[in-house]
Amino acid sequence: MSAPNPRKPISSFRWISGYLLKEKAVFIPSLIALFLTAVLSLAFPFFLKDLIGNPTDALNHQVAPELIVAKANKTILLMIGVLALQAIIAFFRVQGFIRSGESALNRLRSDLFNHLLRLPMPYFQEQRAGALSNRVSSDLTIVRDTLINTVPQLVRHTVILVGGLVFIFISSWKLSLVMLGSVPIVVLAIAFFGRKVRRYSKAAQDSLADAGTVIEESVQGIADVKAFTNEDFESKRYQTSLDRFLEVTIRGAQNRAAFLSFIIFALFGTIAFVAWYGTRMYANGGISWTNFAAFILFSIFVGASLGTFPEIISQIQQTTGATERLRELLALDPERGDGNAELQLEGALAFENVAFRYSSRPDVQVLRDLSFGVSPGQRVALVGPSGAGKSTVFSLILGFNSPEAGMVSFDQKPAAEISLNTLRSQIAIVPQEVLLFGGSIRENIEYGRPGATAEEIEAAARQANAHDFIATLPEGYDTLVGPRGTKLSGGQRQRLAIARAILADPSILLLDEATSALDSESERLVNEALNRLMEGRTSLVIAHRLSTVRDADRILVFSQGEIVESGTHDELLTQNGTYRLLVETQLV
Numbered sequence: 001m002s003a004p005n006p007r008k009p010i011s012s013f014r015w016i017s018g019y020l021l022k023e024k025a026v027f028i029p030s031l032i033a034l035f036l037t038a039v040l041s042l043a044f045p046f047f048l049k050d051l052i053g054n055p056t057d058a059l060n061h062q063v064a065p066e067l068i069v070a071k072a073n074k075t076i077l078l079m080i081g082v083l084a085l086q087a088i089i090a091f092f093r094v095q096g097f098i099r100s101g102e103s104a105l106n107r108l109r110s111d112l113f114n115h116l117l118r119l120p121m122p123y124f125q126e127q128r129a130g131a132l133s134n135r136v137s138s139d140l141t142i143v144r145d146t147l148i149n150t151v152p153q154l155v156r157h158t159v160i161l162v163g164g165l166v167f168i169f170i171s172s173w174k175l176s177l178v179m180l181g182s183v184p185i186v187v188l189a190i191a192f193f194g195r196k197v198r199r200y201s202k203a204a205q206d207s208l209a210d211a212g213t214v215i216e217e218s219v220q221g222i223a224d225v226k227a228f229t230n231e232d233f234e235s236k237r238y239q240t241s242l243d244r245f246l247e248v249t250i251r252g253a254q255n256r257a258a259f260l261s262f263i264i265f266a267l268f269g270t271i272a273f274v275a276w277y278g279t280r281m282y283a284n285g286g287i288s289w290t291n292f293a294a295f296i297l298f299s300i301f302v303g304a305s306l307g308t309f310p311e312i313i314s315q316i317q318q319t320t321g322a323t324e325r326l327r328e329l330l331a332l333d334p335e336r337g338d339g340n341a342e343l344q345l346e347g348a349l350a351f352e353n354v355a356f357r358y359s360s361r362p363d364v365q366v367l368r369d370l371s372f373g374v375s376p377g378q379r380v381a382l383v384g385p386s387g388a389g390k391s392t393v394f395s396l397i398l399g400f401n402s403p404e405a406g407m408v409s410f411d412q413k414p415a416a417e418i419s420l421n422t423l424r425s426q427i428a429i430v431p432q433e434v435l436l437f438g439g440s441i442r443e444n445i446e447y448g449r450p451g452a453t454a455e456e457i458e459a460a461a462r463q464a465n466a467h468d469f470i471a472t473l474p475e476g477y478d479t480l481v482g483p484r485g486t487k488l489s490g491g492q493r494q495r496l497a498i499a500r501a502i503l504a505d506p507s508i509l510l511l512d513e514a515t516s517a518l519d520s521e522s523e524r525l526v527n528e529a530l531n532r533l534m535e536g537r538t539s540l541v542i543a544h545r546l547s548t549v550r551d552a553d554r555i556l557v558f559s560q561g562e563i564v565e566s567g568t569h570d571e572l573l574t575q576n577g578t579y580r581l582l583v584e585t586q587l588v
């Protein structure tokens with residue numbers, strides 16, 4: 001573990017304050033209110049000492065009992081007045097803190113999500129599904145706790161501590177010094193246990209996030225989990241993560257418990273010792289009863305405040321870790337935002353001597369010295385065995401990844417000079433596994449061009465052969481497709497994806513043909529829709545069907561990151577090479 005850096009809590013505090021200060025209209029008045037209520041809470045021991053201490057001293061000085069009672073009546077009225085005022089202010093400051101804290105947090109949440117959406121693709125390719133969102137959400141929970149609970153507590157207890165100490169010193173500086181003798185022991189205990197507690201709480205956070213990842217993975221792939229009857233396997237996987245979480249939590253709890261027991265013992269031990277010492281002072285005339293009472297009452301108050309500091313400190317340490325991770329995430333460079341944004345693509349594209357490896361697997365040369373050109377409107381089929389690099393070509397066209405050598409160009413312009421947004425807005429992809437969002441059919445089609453009118457959406461659906469099946473649904477275009485589109489058939493999902501692409505009206509179309517067979521009617525509808533979609537656009541198809549490759553203007557045969565053959569279906573068949581083999585073994 002790296003040595004704790006004392007500047008880190010300060011810099012993360014400053015960072016969080018930045019967010020809170022954006023809500024200053026609510027936050028600052030709440031802070032002032034908090035300060036006021038903390039100061040007012042010191043009035044409680046102050047008045048209490050008048051009720052407990054003064055009568056004894058007054059009786060000792062032969063003051064008439066009626067006068068003492070009259071003074072006590074006045075004190076209690078004042079006390080109730082102050083308590084009422086404190087309660088009223090507290091009512092507003094609690095709401096104010098929640099409002100400003102949650103608003104600041106919402107800002108942070110949306111900053112994080114906006115940033116996350118703009119991170120380069122390799123970042124996501126290196127993440128385990130679900131790990132990132134779990135991490136972020138558990139970090140945000142810690143930050144939330146701090147904003148809503150710890151910051152108010154810190155301010156409140158600091159005020160009580162400082163104010164209480166002032167009163168203690170005024171009551172008896174001698175007794176104060178006796179009491180303060182115990183402080184170094186408490187500080188040492190905080191340093192010793194605090195570090196351990198922090199280490200275990202971080203480990204607990206990590207294992208809980210792992211457990212969350214298991215849920216996410218299982219739910220995402222629930223169909224596979226069930227089909228392979230792997231429920232028990234997943235349960236065990238989850239149980240293992242939970243066991244690990246429990247193990248570190250218990251270890252952390254042991255340290256925390258030891259720490260708290262020690263603090264409680266030290267705290268009450270000190271008070272007992274001071275009471276004993278004070279009684280001796282009182283007996284010897286070294287202190288008045290009022291001052292002694294004041295001392296004890298304020299000590300209990302200060303002690304109670306001091307007792308909350310270990311919790312506050314451990315929360316601040318956790319928050320430092322959490323904010324550091326969030327800040328690291330926010331500091332990652334987003335995708336490039338530069339480049340020509342005006343360009344209207346004609347649809348020509350070329351790869352020139354492109355080489356590529358995924359940063360997560362630098363030992364695998366995925367594409368090597370790849371060159372090919374496609375002219376506007378051409379229909380090109382990519383075929384080849386699994387893992388040959390066809391999907392990677394799509395990924396480079398979309399600018400998800402950049403080549404390590406060579407160049408991708410569009411209309412003879414290097415891709416790197418074109419804005420990613422412009423480029424992607426003129427390319428559409430119809431993936432193999434169509435992912436729909438959990439909204440309505442209309443929203444899912446509109447995804448191709450946000451803001452499209454109902455007529456445009458319907459026209460796209462008609463062209464995609466989707467309108468008829470949509471019309472038979474009781475709620476038509478407003479039908480909810482279920483999570484990930486599970487309420488629709490594979491062919492229906494594909495046609496919605498095609499409608500989406502038609503609406504996007506791209507110059508270049510990337511199509512990853514489904515390997516799973518559809519029934520012949522569904523296939524006919526999908527193929528018809530695809531043909532309409534490809535009409536007049538440059539289309540690259542990762543082909544799995546013979547009918548698709550037959551219709552292609554050109555076929556590129558991939559093997560181990562290279563194009564080993566290229567030509568039309570008939571040309572390639574006569575070559576007696578890889579393509580012929582693929583066709584004969586029905587791989588296309």
Ligand SMILES: Nc1ncnc2c1ncn2[C@@H]1O[C@H](COP(=O)(O)OP(=O)(O)OP(=O)(O)O)[C@@H](O)[C@H]1O
Pocket residue numbers: 125358360361364366384385386387388389390391392393
């Ligand atoms: N995100 C990734 N990180 C690391 N390696 C990857 C990644 N995606 C793909 N690869 C590797 O790159 C190589 C090419 O994969 P690619 O998906 O491009 O092949 P493909 O020809 O499209 O295969 P398929 O037809 O099975 O989809 C494979 O060895 C694969 O393991």
